Amino acid sequence: MAEQVPQTPSARAEAELRALRDQIDDIDQQLQSLINKRAACAQQVAEVKQGINQSLPAVFYRPEREAQVLRRVMERNTGPLPDQDMARLFREIMSVCLALEQxxxxxxxxxxxxxxxxxxxxxxxxxxxxxxxxxxxxxxxxxxxxxxxxxxxxxxxxxxxxxxxxxxxxxxxxxxxxxxxxxxxxxxxxxxxxxxxxxxxxxKQYVEPSGHDKTSILLSVKDQPGVLHDVLGAFRQRNISLTRLESRTVHQGAGDYSLFYMDFEGHQEDASVVELLSELANGPDTLKVLGSYPRAVL
The missing domain is CATH 3.40.190.10 (Periplasmic binding protein-like II)
Known part of the structure; x- marks a missing residue:
């Protein structure tokens, strides 16, 4: 019986690398198959959306849905890839799948x-x-x-x-x-x-609540002492947190007006935000709701 020659460290390393590369190739094949299954499902979603109401254009991009998906990706991530890197990978998968829809x-x-x-x-x-x-x-x-x-x-x-x-x-x-x-x-x-x-x-579309949202408004108020204090009081009363407040003076018509740009936490369907917007809209001021939308995920 021939004597078995022991492997050198380099030979053992090469054999281990071949095994790992074979494993990676197998995983890549599984990933590719699953991504194509996801893409096929996205195409089916497009067909369903187009058939719901053929008199209106279908809405394919749903910001609130994408934000929810990316948040779940980060929440369930176990590493070793960082959460944001994993979410960026899914962002590109979602991008190519959306391109199949529209x-x-x-x-x-x-x-x-x-x-x-x-x-x-x-x-x-x-x-x-x-x-x-x-x-x-x-x-x-x-x-x-x-x-x-x-x-x-x-x-x-x-x-x-x-x-x-x-x-x-x-x-x-x-x-x-x-x-x-x-x-x-x-x-x-x-x-x-x-x-x-x-x-x-x-x-042009209305964005449904995603669970972690912001709302932005423009508020035009007749310029007078204490106007900012009154506006902020409406937010304090409902415990709504402002994330951005900018003001500028606008000259129009009979006098000067203060134009406020505000970002704050919450969606315009939230009960407290509904109350706030109703109070601002029913006053002597001019309110324009610019939109409610998901807070940035990446």
Whole structure:
């Protein structure tokens, strides 16, 4: 009987690597099969939606549904991949599946490859078609006129604060906020710290509650002493937390008005928010609800 030659450490390592690579290949095959099953299911969802009411266009992108899915992905994640990395993988799977239902076109103020396009990719994934526009107003128009399904535009940054031009556009166009994107910008050449910039996703649809939502409003109030105190009192009375408050003076008609832009926690279907909006709408002020939408997940 021939004597068995013992394996060297390198030979044992190579054999172990081959076994692990075979295991990875098998897992990849299972993943590919499951992703295609998910895609086929998405196609069936599209067919059902199209058959529900053929007189109205079907709504394929549901911000509240996607936010709920991504939150569950992060909640059940056990590692070793970090929660956010796992959610980003699912974001791309959802993006390609949604493209099978309806390829989305998303307008954004250019340039191509800039930060706003990065915000588009972060929120909608790589399968959405980004359409660069010359300025934010052109992005608003593209959605209002039906040339694009959605738009993404900056609303605030740590360096520059609120983008006031966007507020003016909200007063002139009837679009809803469907979501938000938070983007950490890289440090600039002068070595300043990186800064968060917040973007809004704009569309025409009403967004159902997701469980973790924000609401944004514009409130125009006749300029007089104590006006801000009165407005904030309505929020304190109902224990509603403001996450953003900006004000500016607007000259119109018979005098000056204070225009307040507010973000606060909750959805406009929540009982406390219903009461708040009813009080603001029934007063002498002018209220415009910009939308309720899921808080940024990624």
């Amino acid at each position: 390829p989305l076109s998303v307008a954004y103020p250019g340039p191509e490859g800039g930060y706003t396009e990065q915000a588009v990719r972060k929120h909608f994934g790589l399968s959405a078609k980004g359409v660069a526009m010359t300025d934010p107003e052109q992005a608003f128009k593209a959605v209002e006129q039906g040339h694009c399904h959605y738009a993404v535009t900056p609303i605030e940054s740590a360096h520059e604060g609120l983008v006031s031009h966007t507020l003016d556009l909200f007063r002139r166009y009837d679009l809803r906020i469907c979501g938000e994107v938070e983007l950490l910008l890289d440090p600039t050449d002068d070595k300043t710290l990186a800064a968060d910039t917040r973007y809004l996703v704009l569309g």
